[in-house]
Amino acid sequence: MLTNLLRIGILGLVIAGGSSVFAQPLRYNIQPKQIIAYNVTITATTPALTDTLQGVIVYTGTEVAGDILTLEYNGGLRKTTKSAASTGGPRGGFGRGPGGPRGPGGAGFPRSPFDQPDFRGLVQSTNTLVITNTGKIESMRGDSQLPYLLGNLSLMPFESLPTEAVKEWADGNGLTITSGDNSNSRFGPRFGPFANNNEEEVKTGGGENVTYKIQNDDGKLVTIAKTYVMTSPAATSKDTGFNMNGTGTYVFNRELGVPESTDFKIDLTVDSNSSQVKVPITVAWKRMSEQELAEHQKLVAEEKAKLAELATRGSxxxxxxxxxxxxxxxxxxxxxxxxxxxxxxxxxxxxxxxxxxxxxxxxxxxxxxxxxxxxxxxx
Known part of the structure; x- marks a missing residue:
């Protein structure tokens, strides 16, 4: 009888201990010199074409001070474009020219997101990020903006985590769009398909809201359902309106304290001059294994060596x-x-x-x- 009671007691301790592990709040924990890398694939389909953005992004921990983490980001995506089968051009969609269907300064649909040449997320770049262990962005040096209202590539893996051990939480704020500003937010102001690069006017309105719900937690990987909504003020004769609705999953590696993967689908709707364009977007990224990272670093080193050889061959x-x-x-x-x-x-x-x-x-x-x-x- 005593033996059975002891067994029951021990079993109770094991169950309690296990549940206490699952009850621990989710926290980012990237240590100095720790390297994590992700394979990223994004697709966006407009009436005229499909853009595919692919590449590898790498983070190196540089400092931990209490609940503040400093990371160095290196990476960028390469864009490939496939035109739609129709040769007649989009109807009511983004124009092919730099200013819409009627060219720069015309009254047609605004500049499409893939016509702008200055998206730093589409070239190799370096950012320095300072974030809290719950994902709040304290500061960011550098720029890695992506088209299609996707914000900074360097911030993409870091979702907002709850301050306590809860299964559901939300995050959101008002939205400010400033064409000449370089924001630290995930959804900065320079990436819109409707931005006029010479305009300094500030337009405030709309907002964004994200909800999270833990679907599964096995003690190592936490699978989280995520929904995302972003809206702007309604379109006018001068300004473009837009909204984004997204659903998908975000997987957090509790054991390592790092983002693991995401699989997300977004519907972007852009309204302007009585026209409406819908752009389906998919976003997927996954943490690379140590072997995959080593192979990637080897390829990068070989490419750098080839470029160096070409640069010095004539000398x-x-x-x-x-x-x-x-x-x-x-x-x-x-x-x-x-x-x-x-x-x-x-x-x-x-x-x-x-x-x-x-x-x-x-x-x-x-x-x-x-x-x-x-x-x-x-x-």
Missing amino acids: RPIPPDDLKKILEHLASKDDNVILRELTDLKRSTRREILKEDVQLVVQIGTLLTHKDEKIQDAA
């Missing part, structure tokens, strides 16, 4: 074996071989011949009096 002597082969070709009895080598040298990225390659200068000099005028001209 280094020709490798001895290559020089020997070039000289043999230039001394060939076959005029076609000589001409082909001279053509290859002309196409080379090398813009000068160094003193170490003086033999090449001498050999080319002998061809200036060659019997074939084509070879003379090429030399």
Whole structure:
């Protein structure tokens, strides 16, 4: 009997201990020198085309001070565009030109989000983020804005976490759009498809609201249902109106204290001049394993090495074996071989011949009096 009571007591402690683990609040916990990386894929489909944005984003922890984390972000997405099958152009949609269907300054539909060339999220960039362990953005240095009202790429994985151990919570605020400002918010003011880059007017209104509900918590991964709504004031003859509605899941890695993955679908609706365009958007990202990260870092290092080699190739002597082969070709009895080598040298990225390659200068000099005028001209 006593043994059974002890077993029941121990079992009760195990259950209680397990439930206390699940009751711990969710917290970001990225330590100095810790590296986490994500594969990101975003698609956006307009009446005219489909944009696919893909790439890898990497975060390195640099400092932890109480509940404040400092991270360095590196990354960017590459955009590929596939045109719609129709060749007649969009009807009531984004125009193909920089200012809409009637060109810059015209009265047509506003500039489309993929016509703007200055989205820093579409090139490799570096940001410094200071966030709390619940995801509040304290400060951000740098810019990684994406088109389609998706905000800063560097902030995308970091959702707002609850201050206490609850299963449901919400976050939201009013929305301010300033065409000339660089905001630290997830949904900054410069990314709209309707922004006029020369305009400094501030338009305030609308708002955004996010709700979260934990669907599953196995002690390691927490799956959270997320809904998102963002609206602007109604469209007028001068201003564009928009709204975004999104649903999906956000997975948090409780064990590591980092974002794990997301799978999200958004409907973006843009209204202007009695026209309406709907843009379905998908957003997916997933944390890379250590092996995947190592492979990515290897590819990046190899690419950097290739670029460095190309940049310095013209300032280094020709490798001895290559020089020997070039000289043999230039001394060939076959005029076609000589001409082909001279053509290859002309196409080379090398813009000068160094003193170490003086033999090449001498050999080319002998061809200036060659019997074939084509070879003379090429030399």
